Amino acid sequence: MSLYYLQKVLYDLNRSEEAQANFRKDGDDFLTSYTLTDEEIGAILKPDIGLLYVLGVNGQILMHYAAFHQIEWDDYLKSMREGIEEHGQVRDGVYTMTGSGKNFTASTEAKSNKSEVNQ
Amino acid sequence: MSLVYAGVCSHAPGITGRAERADPVVRDEFYRNLEIMRQDIIDSGAEALVVVAAEHFANFFMNNMPAFCIGMGEEYEGPIEDPEWLKIEKTKIPGASDLSKRIITEVMQTVDTAFAEEWKFDHGIIVPLHFLTPNYDLPIIPVNINCQGPPLTPLHRAWDFGEALRRACDSVPEKIAIVGTGGISHWPATPDSGKIDEAWDLDFLERFKNNDKEAMLSYTDAETYDDAGQGGFEIRTFIAIAAAARGAKANVHFYAPIPIFAVGCTCAKFEL
Numbered sequence: 001m002s003l004y005y006l007q008k009v010l011y012d013l014n015r016s017e018e019a020q021a022n023f024r025k026d027g028d029d030f031l032t033s034y035t036l037t038d039e040e041i042g043a044i045l046k047p048d049i050g051l052l053y054v055l056g057v058n059g060q061i062l063m064h065y066a067a068f069h070q071i072e073w074d075d076y077l078k079s080m081r082e083g084i085e086e087h088g089q090v091r092d093g094v095y096t097m098t099g100s101g102k103n104f105t106a107s108t109e110a111k112s113n114k115s116e117v118n119q
Numbered sequence: 120m121s122l123v124y125a126g127v128c129s130h131a132p133g134i135t136g137r138a139e140r141a142d143p144v145v146r147d148e149f150y151r152n153l154e155i156m157r158q159d160i161i162d163s164g165a166e167a168l169v170v171v172a173a174e175h176f177a178n179f180f181m182n183n184m185p186a187f188c189i190g191m192g193e194e195y196e197g198p199i200e201d202p203e204w205l206k207i208e209k210t211k212i213p214g215a216s217d218l219s220k221r222i223i224t225e226v227m228q229t230v231d232t233a234f235a236e237e238w239k240f241d242h243g244i245i246v247p248l249h250f251l252t253p254n255y256d257l258p259i260i261p262v263n264i265n266c267q268g269p270p271l272t273p274l275h276r277a278w279d280f281g282e283a284l285r286r287a288c289d290s291v292p293e294k295i296a297i298v299g300t301g302g303i304s305h306w307p308a309t310p311d312s313g314k315i316d317e318a319w320d321l322d323f324l325e326r327f328k329n330n331d332k333e334a335m336l337s338y339t340d341a342e343t344y345d346d347a348g349q350g351g352f353e354i355r356t357f358i359a360i361a362a363a364a365r366g367a368k369a370n371v372h373f374y375a376p377i378p379i380f381a382v383g384c385t386c387a388k389f390e391l
């Protein structure tokens with residue numbers, strides 16, 4: 001319905017272990033108390049990080065939500081880039097991608113640990 | 120004088136969460152400088168630590184977003200983030216409710232701050248605490264400036280808030296340390312994460328270390344967004360500490376871009 005409520009769900013989930021437990025128990029039921037479109041509900045439940053990013057969810061809220069789902073850092077960044085490829089540029093908010101999809105960390109990481117950490 | 124230490128440091132979640140992916144030489148030098156801050160705070164005799172942060176929707180949301188908030192709880196908790204992701208265990212952090220109350224009362228003489236007896240720390244506070252008071256045995260007074268949900272707190276109001284915090288610290292008998300935490304240029308939590316404009320950072324830090332109020336307050340949010348990213352909005356925390364330092368100059372004892380930490384990592388101390 002609106003970016004406000006979409007972000008509100010994730011805000012509530014990110015900060016409350018009780019909300020997280022309820023969400024894990026029955027995601028659909030948890031979301032009934034928020035005013036959301038089917039697209040938004042689908043993106044939250046999947047979770048479709050790329051679509052949530054394109055819909056304008058603030059990166060800080062989205063990053064914490066991805067961490068809640070145990071999504072690794074590189075996968076989180078990749079999901080956002082894929083979301084833009086599939087759905088176009090971020091539609092709202094101040095967390096748009098400005099770097100044309102470039103990876104800003106790959107060349108600077110410790111060689112011994114590059115890329116495969118946390119896999 | 121009851122403000123005994125004033126400094127700033129970075130707070131990005133990668134500093135702990137992605138530690139093993141950074142160049143170990145630069146990372147360890149950064150950690151060594153955070154350790155210097157920890158020791159300086161101990162040596163100052165501080166009885167409480169005020170952390171001026173730019174939180175990321177752990178407590179405040181667009182249903183009721185304060186420009187400023189000061190914690191007044193007996194204890195706090197954090198991090199809100201998945202502990203394995205942040206690599207910091209969930210814990211309780213002692214507050215200083217009576218001291219908070221006196222500080223808030225004085226700040227309110229000039230600045231309309233919100234206050235909160237509940238506060239969940241996110242990486243913006245818990246990452247600095249992990250280094251500055253790793254045993255969580257120093258009472259904390261969390262403070263927030265809205266750097267996240269526009270309309271943001273204007274820079275000159277962050278300055279006025281810093282001045283009010285200083286006046287409040289000086290009005291109580293306790294020895295108080297104050298640390299601002301935030302990034303300079305960065306594009307955190309976006310696909311551009313790791314992008315850092317070192318020249319922009321060094322230019323800001325020049326203004327900061329000289330405590331050049333006019334130069335620090337001259338940025339518009341549009342300029343900051345274009346040149347330093349949404350993460351650049353967090354200069355508000357540095358500006359508040361500069362104001363609290365009341366004209367003192369800062370020693371920036373560490374600065375280095377660490378892309379996997381997503382920010383130009385910084386440690387600085389004001390010569391009060």
Ligand SMILES: [Fe+2]
Binds near residue numbers: 130243353
């Ligand atoms: Fe931040």
